[in-house]
Amino acid sequence: MTDPSTQRLSAIGGEFIDSERERAFQAERMPETVRHLRLLFLLSALLNTLFFISDWRFYGQPHFLVAFPARAVVVAVSLGCWLAISRVATFRQAQATMLVWQWVTALAVGALVSSHSDLALFVVVMLPSIYYLVVPNPFRWTVISGAGCSILMLVGYLSGDDTRATATGLVLAVLVLNFALVLVVTRSNRLRRLEWAATQAERRAKEELTRSRAMFERLFRTVPLPLVVVKTDGGILDTNDAAVTFFGANRDVLGIRSVDEIYIHPEDRVDLITALKREGRVNDFETMVRLADGSIRNVLVAATLVEVEGADAVISAVIDITDRKAAEERIWRAASHDPLTDLPNRALFQSRFELALADANHTGNTLTLFLIDLDDFKAINDTRGHDAGDALLQEMAERLRRMMRDEDTVARLGGDEFVVIVGPPLRMEHAGALANRILDEMRRPFVFKGEPIESGASIGIAVYPDHDSKPAELMKDADLALYSAKAQGRNRAVLFSPDMRNLVEHRATMTRDIQEALQEGQIVPFYQPKVNLVTGEVIGFEALARWDHPQQGLLSPSAFPLAFNDPELSALMGEHIVRQVAADIRRWLDQGVKCGRVAVNLSTSQFSWIGLSRRFLDILEAAGVPPHYLDVEITETVFLGRASVHVMTALQQFHEHGIRIALDDFGTGYASLIHLKQFPVDDIKIDQSFIRDVDRDSESAAIVVAVIDLGKSLCMDVIAEGVETVEQALFLRDHGCPFVQGNLYSLPLRAEAVVEYLGRERLRLPDPAPSSA
Ligand code: C2E
Ligand code: MG
Ligand code: MG
Numbered sequence: 129m130t131d132p133s134t135q136r137l138s139a140i141g142g143e144f145i146d147s148e149r150e151r152a153f154q155a156e157r158m159p160e161t162v163r164h165l166r167l168l169f170l171l172s173a174l175l176n177t178l179f180f181i182s183d184w185r186f187y188g189q190p191h192f193l194v195a196f197p198a199r200a201v202v203v204a205v206s207l208g209c210w211l212a213i214s215r216v217a218t219f220r221q222a223q224a225t226m227l228v229w230q231w232v233t234a235l236a237v238g239a240l241v242s243s244h245s246d247l248a249l250f251v252v253v254m255l256p257s258i259y260y261l262v263v264p265n266p267f268r269w270t271v272i273s274g275a276g277c278s279i280l281m282l283v284g285y286l287s288g289d290d291t292r293a294t295a296t297g298l299v300l301a302v303l304v305l306n307f308a309l310v311l312v313v314t315r316s317n318r319l320r321r322l323e324w325a326a327t328q329a330e331r332r333a334k335e336e337l338t339r340s341r342a343m344f345e346r347l348f349r350t351v352p353l354p355l356v357v358v359k360t361d362g363g364i365l366d367t368n369d370a371a372v373t374f375f376g377a378n379r380d381v382l383g384i385r386s387v388d389e390i391y392i393h394p395e396d397r398v399d400l401i402t403a404l405k406r407e408g409r410v411n412d413f414e415t416m417v418r419l420a421d422g423s424i425r426n427v428l429v430a431a432t433l434v435e436v437e438g439a440d441a442v443i444s445a446v447i448d449i450t451d452r453k454a455a456e457e458r459i460w461r462a463a464s465h466d467p468l469t470d471l472p473n474r475a476l477f478q479s480r481f482e483l484a485l486a487d488a489n490h491t492g493n494t495l496t497l498f499l500i501d502l503d504d505f506k507a508i509n510d511t512r513g514h515d516a517g518d519a520l521l522q523e524m525a526e527r528l529r530r531m532m533r534d535e536d537t538v539a540r541l542g543g544d545e546f547v548v549i550v551g552p553p554l555r556m557e558h559a560g561a562l563a564n565r566i567l568d569e570m571r572r573p574f575v576f577k578g579e580p581i582e583s584g585a586s587i588g589i590a591v592y593p594d595h596d597s598k599p600a601e602l603m604k605d606a607d608l609a610l611y612s613a614k615a616q617g618r619n620r621a622v623l624f625s626p627d628m629r630n631l632v633e634h635r636a637t638m639t640r641d642i643q644e645a646l647q648e649g650q651i652v653p654f655y656q657p658k659v660n661l662v663t664g665e666v667i668g669f670e671a672l673a674r675w676d677h678p679q680q681g682l683l684s685p686s687a688f689p690l691a692f693n694d695p696e697l698s699a700l701m702g703e704h705i706v707r708q709v710a711a712d713i714r715r716w717l718d719q720g721v722k723c724g725r726v727a728v729n730l731s732t733s734q735f736s737w738i739g740l741s742r743r744f745l746d747i748l749e750a751a752g753v754p755p756h757y758l759d760v761e762i763t764e765t766v767f768l769g770r771a772s773v774h775v776m777t778a779l780q781q782f783h784e785h786g787i788r789i790a791l792d793d794f795g796t797g798y799a800s801l802i803h804l805k806q807f808p809v810d811d812i813k814i815d816q817s818f819i820r821d822v823d824r825d826s827e828s829a830a831i832v833v834a835v836i837d838l839g840k841s842l843c844m845d846v847i848a849e850g851v852e853t854v855e856q857a858l859f860l861r862d863h864g865c866p867f868v869q870g871n872l873y874s875l876p877l878r879a880e881a882v883v884e885y886l887g888r889e890r891l892r893l894p895d896p897a898p899s900s901a
Contacts, residue, residue, distance in 0.1 A: 135149075137318055137322070142314040142321065151219075153324055154219040161264050162214070162216065162222060165225065165226065168263070169206045169213060170206075172233065173203050201236045205228070206229065209225050213225050223265060226263050226264070230259055231273065231277065237251060237255055237281050237284070238284025239284055242287050249285070253302070256305055257309060260306075261313065261316075274306065274309060352370050353370055353447065354448075355445055356443070357436065359441050360440045362397070363386060365436055374446065375390070376419045389418075390417045391418075392415070393415065396413075396415040399413075400431060404432075412430065413429040414426070415429060427446050427447060427450075428449050430444065430447070431444040463475070464476035468518055468521055471528075471529070471538055471539050472538075477539035480549070482599050488592055489597070494554065494592060495549060496549070496551075496562075496592075497548075497606045498548040498562075499603075500566065500570070502521075502570070503583075503619055505520070506544075508583075510774075512576070520576070523574050531566065548566070556594050560621060563589055563621030566621070567584070567585060567619070570584060571584050584619045585619070586610055586613035586614050587621035588606040588611065588612070589606060590609060590624045591624075612631065635690065638688065639697060645675055646701065650676045651676070652673075653709050653879065654674045654878060654879075655670070655879060655882050659890075662861065664890055666724055668724030668725035668727065669724065670726075672685070675688055693731065695737070699734060699737040702740070702744075706728055710751035716883065721882070725758065725759050726758060727759035727760065729760075730760050730762050731766075732763070741778040741782050754786075755787050756787065756788075759787065759789070760787060761789075761790045762792060763793050763796075764794070764803065779808050789808055790813050790847065791809050794835060801838075804844075811844055811846070811847055814835050814847070814848045815850075818832050820852075822860070823853070823856055823859045829859070836863055846865050846866060847869055848868045851869065858893060858894075861893060872891065873890070
């Protein structure tokens with residue numbers, strides 16, 4: 129860019145004030161100046177040669193002697209300058225040549241015009257014009273030599289004696305002429321310089337344009353960002369190397385293809401063009417394109433409307449964001465999905481649930497929530513390992529996903545808890561049927577590493593708007609229904625009902641109370657003796673839990689069944705009782721009291737506590753009680769539970785350590801006799817319901833006799849429970865039952881009362897009548 133101050137022209141002379149610029153102007157015009165001067169000098173030489181003809185009229189006159197040499201000098205100097213000018217290299221040298229020619233010709237012409245001929249007058253007036261207008265001197269020298277030469281020639285002309293009359297007029301005419309010529313030169317200089325400056329500016333602009341075009345072209349070609357120039361009708365005008373590489377096609381293929389073929393969703397292009405027409409440019413238009421190899425990429429398009437050859441076109445930069453989108457998707461999935469099952473996690477479920485509820489609220493549709501909890505999942509994890517647990521969770525997730533529609537939501541809330549949201553047309557009346565189908569699906573056998581894993585679930589169902597309308601409330605309802613399903617023995621679906629809230633509240637209070645009672649030591653074992661029917665000897669005791677309730681007095685297990693049914697409470701309870709039993713046995717042993725073996729009862733729930741047998745053995749060891757002082761009593765139901773795999777493990781461990789196992793309440797359950805063979809059972813306890821009428825009811829008697837015989841044949845000890853009368857005891861003794869337990873001998877006793885009881889005189893049955901045989 130040229131500094132505007134260098135463009136300024138002087139008011140007089142019309143030359144650039146900036147000498148550098150003036151020099152540049154002259155230098156640039158040098159060839160032309162030289163050409164012009166050569167022509168001037170040549171013409172001067174030729175014309176002056178011709179003027180010899182005119183000068184010939186003075187032949188014989190004295191003026192001839194002046195004219196002839198003067199003319200010869202002009203011709204000679206013109207030829208000399210003509211020759212010299214071809215050799216000059218700088219404007220200064222050219223200027224010197226001009227000045228030499230000018231002054232010499234002026235001197236010569238000054239001599240020539242002393243003839244005062246009409247021609248002389250014409251020359252005096254004309255020649256200054258040539259000096260001013262034809263000789264391209266700098267302004268200063270144009271004026272100096274123009275005026276100087278005018279004076280020289282005027283002096284020459286006026287040197288005669290008959291010119292006095294016109295001298296003043298002539299001087300004034302020459303003066304006017306000089307002034308006029310100065311003005312003309314000034315104007316001409318100005319115009320030429322302005323024109324030159326304009327041409328230069330134009331040339332510079334053109335160069336600039338060419339340079340920037342070349343730069344743009346280079347940039348367009350080499351920038352590593354795919355660029356595509358497209359007509360608004362979709363025809364591709366140009367692409368850069370990066371675009372060719374990106375789209376994976378050769379330039380020609382890309383050249384003939386309409387850009388419509390690239391878009392996965394052609395309507396995206398329509399949207400892009402609309403936005404471009406509205407805004408002129410679009411910075412971050414997201415779309416999907418297909419590459420030549422058929423692969424699909426996510427791209428961000430930044431586009432601008434441009435004009436190419438008078439028509440609208442779009443230049444688009446294409447940024448491949450496939451990897452970024454994939455990373456975003458991965459991050460989103462990681463944040464919103466469960467990594468194990470790939471189901472939505474609690475957070476995503478929560479937002480989908482809220483949306484679904486808002487939608488149902490809007491449309492008046494129903495929404496059903498199924499809260500699913502796998503039964504005994506912890507046991508599977510503990511016995512079969514976490515691999516098996518994980519595989520089971522994945523399998524269950526897959527089954528749920530398969531059986532639900534795309535519009536339903538299946539999520540994993542954590543642990544073994546899943547949730548399903550089902551929209552219309554499902555209504556509350558049919559929710560149970562769907563829940564049962566889910567249960568069937570979850571019960572289907574699952575094989576892991578060649579071994580079947582028994583699976584099952586409990587389901588709580590809550591329905592919008594029938595049960596509640598707020599997400600948190602509905603979730604709570606489903607939770608209560610699930611809780612109820614678990615409490616009812618699991619493996620079932622339960623529909624929420626409002627009274628569950630009270631039940632659950634009651635259960636929660638009870639749980640808290642039992643926990644407190646355990647901590648306070650209010651739950652203690654009472655001991656009921658087991659007696660040898662023949663000898664009357666106490667063979668051991670059964671420990672029975674009692675709650676020494678501060679307000680309600682002594683409570684039997686039937687008043688707080690939760691302590692034995694709830695998986696967590698029963699584990700606490702088991703440990704608590706065994707610890708006290710072990711301490712009591714140790715004390716009795718230390719006192720030298722023969723307490724025999726002491727039995728503790730184990731409920732089905734307690735078997736879901738995996739380390740059960742190990743824990744018991746540890747407690748005995750810590751108390752210093754040999755294991756064979758302990759018995760365990762189990763009911764037939766423990767064989768039927770789903771934890772039967774580890775029931776077997778626990779019983780075997782007990783058995784191996786000399787802990788006897790008694791099958792309690794025999795005859796009331798549904799266990800098959802096979803279990804007596806399968807499991808290491810040592811004793812059978814006949815349930816008190818058969819004993820109650822044994823001496824009066826033949827059916828009870830027949831059952832009792834059969835069980836006694838069964839025990840004998842299986843080499844198991846048989847103990848009759850609930851013996852209250854001597855008649856019952858006699859019947860049992862007479863039918864070969866070796867042991868009894870019941871209020872006839874003693875009510876369950878506090879530990880402190882045991883020693884006293886053992887020392888006391890005990891009931892002796894009358895001797896049996898001698899056999900008639
Ligand atoms: P069970 O193991 O069959 O215990 C025998 C039950 O019969 C005891 O009831 C006992 O007091 C009662 N009983 C004993 N002799 C007679 C009698 O002559 N007549 C009558 N009518 N009843 C008699 P209790 O103590 O109420 O225990 C009930 C059940 O609670 C027990 O039945 C046992 O299954 C369970 N239980 C008691 N303590 C514990 C414990 O510490 N852990 C576990 N898991 N269960 C326990
Ligand atoms: Mg018992
Ligand atoms: Mg019993």
